[in-house]
Amino acid sequence: MSETWSGKSSGTEAVRRLGVKYPIVQGPFGGGLSTTKLAATVSNLGGLGSFGAYNLPPDDVLRVTKELKSLTSRPFAVNLWVSDHDPGGLSLTQEEFDRAYAFFEPFFRELGVDKPERPRRFSQRFEDQVDALLEARPPVFSFVFGVPPANVLEACRERGIVTIGAATSIAEAQALDNAGVDLIVATGFEAGGHRPSFLARAEDSLMGTLALTPLVADRVKAPVISAGGITDARGIRAVLTLGAQAGQLGTAFLACEESGATPEHRAALFSDKARATVLTRAFSGRLARGLRNRWSEEMSAHASRLLPFPVQGWFLSQLRPAVVKAGRTDLISLWSGQGAPNLRHRTATELMDALVHGLTQPEESTRQ
Structure with missing residues (x-):
């Protein structure tokens, strides 16, 4: 990228493939943190809005996609997790379930929550979700934690659905590229949420955004979207210089009032608490970055007792309604990237306006 974004009238290959106006991608959030309002707002303002649907049953994947199409005529992405469980996380016997519950029981008692019934399955099946997604035909299908089967990628091509996969290493980026994925997100360990x-x-794939971006961009054919630690136009400019063709922002959009984050979560992102993030498996069973709190601290002493994904997260999800109702932040995941202390904007419109201004105006100042 040279002087300004407007100086490149045709944009990058990523912008052309996605059909967006600006090289701005809103990161998808799972666990109820995504909203159609946020995704549609970003898309309507020229970026790529995204909706994290990995926890939704197939009917809701259809519903959300239909709702997004009613809110925007611009491209948007629906995101799924290719790998929907880790070893031991598919199902539990009643004996295993009771043993697992005993670990969480003190917290259920503290919050006055009854012991939940053992579910038949602790997560949605990717195969069922992706069938619904193909039927819904969102403009863009983004995914993490793997490469979809070849028949799924071919079905996307037949339907004109653009595909985006996430990589945390050179090898993962090359696997996505060899499979024919349209665009690749190079996600550095600075990013909030799960390491895909x-x-x-994941603990052996912790490469920073500034190192990972050029390493991936130099080795794949697909355009690269860079993620991790980007909170403003300066960050997007930086990764474009390093070979990326768009920048993805997660925490900056999560902090906006249009997201599904609780008011307490958003407030924490704008507080001094945002200076201390931690990578932990304590919330879901998979490595993820969030703000330090009581749960992450207490669980650090019980790492060997943490349950596999998604069982660990399922038990916490049973506590979430009571935690949210009480306005607490100590027993809930507070996803956040390392760039959170530089957050400035509380609405998606304000954030998009600042990003676009910073990309299209001379570089007098992009810290807005």
């Missing part, structure tokens, strides 16, 4: 590694342990 799929070829090696």
